[in-house]
Amino acid sequence: MTEDELVEAIRAIPGLLPPASREAVDEVEQVIGHPLPPLLRRLYLEAANGGFGPRDGVLGVAGSEYEHHFEVAHIIDGYGDSRDEFPGMLWLFDWGCGIWSVMDSRDPAGPMWLWDPNVGDEAFPDEPLFAPQNMTLAEWLTESLNGNLENAFQTSGLFSVAERRASFDVCPGELEYTPPECLTDDEIIAAMSTLPCLPPPASSAAVAEAERAMGLSLPPLLRRLYLEVANGGVGPGRGIQGVPTPDVYRTYEIVSCHRVWTAGRNPRVPPGFVWLCRWGTAIWSLVDCRDPAGPMWIWDPMGPHPRPDQADIGLDRSALTPQNMTLAEWLTEWLRGSFTRDFRPATLRAVAACRGRPVRPAG
Template structure:
C-alpha cells in the first residue's frame, strides 16, 4: 500500500481518537531531537492521536486519549526511560509480555524494530534486546491493516516475522526441484524407525484422547508414526509435534495449538486442520485430518515476500495473498520429500510456496465456512 492508501484505510476505521495538535507534534519532535517520519506525523495530525494499528493501536503524542496501555500515556512517556540508551527509538506499540514494536524515528521511512526480553537465548545467542523487524512503518501498518501481522505474531512471534522478511522468496522458476517417487506408508515407517534418537511412541490412550479433542481421526500414517515409531520429533523444519501425554512435560503439542488457533471463536484454519510442523520464519505445515491421505497445507500469513522485479502488475494490484494455501502434497509425499533430502537444512521455509507451485499451482484461500 502507498502512504496515501494507508492514510485512507485508517481514516475509515471506526472509533478513531481525535487528531493530535500541531503543538503536541512540535513538543514531541523537540524532545526527540528531529522530525517524526512523515507518515507517522501525517497520521497523528490528520487522522488520530494514536489508537490505530494492531489490537488497541499505537501510542500517540501528548494529549492522546489512548487507553490501551495503562502505564504510559504517550511515546514521550516511554521515551524518557530509553532515550539515553537508544536515541531516536520510539516505543510505539505494546504486544504484551514485555514485547514492543519500536520505530527508528531518525530515518524518514521509520524502520521498525522488536523489543523482546523473552527471546530464547539458546536459539538466538547473538541477539540483543532490540532486533530489526525488517519492515518500514508503512509496511508494518499495511500488514496490520490486513490482519496478517497479528496472525503471524499469534502463531509464531515477531522474531519469526523478522526472519520471514530477511530474504526475498525464491520464485518458482528459480527453484531446482524434482518431485521424488513417493514412498509407501510401510517404507516411511521403516525409514523413520532407523533414525536416532527417537522420542518413545505415544500410548494408544493418548492418541485416542487427542483425536477426541480434535474431533477427527488422524490420517492413518500419522497415527502409525505416533503409535509405532515416535511421538513427534521427526520430519522437516523443527519436526512434527506429538500428542500430549498425561504426566509428562512437553514444550508444545498438536492439541495445545489446535485449541488456541483452530477450535476457538475466531479460528485461523478450518476444523480438522492441525498445526503439525513449525518451520520458523512464521511458517507452519498443517495436515488436514478430514481426508485419510492427510493433504498438507502451508500457513504463511506474511508471505509471499517477493522481489519487486518478480511481481507482476496484476499481483501488485491484488491484496488477496492467502495465508493458508495447499502444499499439493499428501502427508506421505511430504515425509518422502524430507526422507529423500528435498527439505535439507539449507531449505528456506519461504520456498514452500515455490514447491507448491511446482506441484500443481497455488490454490485459492480455503474458506472457513
C-alpha cells in the first residue's frame, strides 16, 4: 500500500481517537531531536492520536485519550529512560508480556524493531533482547490492517516474523524441482524407524485421547507414525509435534495448538486441521484430518514476500494455502532430501505451485 492508501485505510477504521494537535507532534520532535517519520506524523495529524495498528493500537502523543496501557499513553513518557541507550527508538506498541514493537524514528522509513525481555527461556533460548523486525512502519501497518501480523504473532511470535522477512521468496519459475516417487505407508514407517535418537512411540491410549480431545480421527499414516515410530520429534522443520503424555512436557503438541488456534474463539483454520509441524519462520505445516490421505497445508500469514521487481510472483497470498501433497508425499519429500537443513520454509509456496493448481479448503 502507498502512504496515501495507508492513511485513508486507517482513517476509515471506526471508533478512532481524534487526531493529535500539531503542537503535540512538534513537542515529540523537539524531545527526540529530529522529525518523526513522515507516515507516523501524518497518521497522528490526519487519522488519530494513537489507537491504530494491531489490537488496541499504537501509543499517541500528548493529549491522547489512549486507555489501553496501564502505564503510558504518550510515546515520550518512557523515552527519557531509554534515550541514552537507544537514542531515537520509540516504544510504539505493547503486545503484552513485556513485548514491544519499537520504531527507529531516526530513519524516515521508520524501521520496526522487536523488544522482548523474555529471551533466554525455552521458547527463545538464543534470541537477542532487541532485534530488527525487518519491516518498515508502512509494512508493519499494512500487515496489521490485513490481520497477518496478529496471526503470525499468535501462532509463532515476532522473532519468527523477523526471520520470515529477512530474505525474499523464490519465484516458482526459479525453482529447480522434481517431485520424488511417493513411498508406500509401510516404506515410510520402515525408513523412519531406522532414524537415530528417536523419542519413544506414544501409547495407543495417548493417541486415542488426543483424537477424542480434538474430536477427529488422525490419518492412518500419522497414527502409525505415533504408535510405531516416535511420538513426534521427527520430520522436516522442527519435527512433527507429538500427542500429549503425562510424563513428557513440550511447549508445543497437537492438542494444545488445536484448542487455541482451531477450536478456540478465533479459529485460524477450518475444523479438522491439525497443526503438525512448526518450521520456525512463522510458517507451519498442517494436515487435514477430514481426508484419510491427510492433505497437507501451509500456514504462512506473513508471505509471500517477493522482491520489489517481482510484485506478483504467482503465489497464493492467503495465510492458509494448500501444499498440493498428501502426508505420505510430504514425508517422502523429507526422506528423499527435499527438505534439507538449508531448505527455506518460505519455498513451500513455490513447491506447492510447482505441484499443481491450488484449491481452497471447505468450511
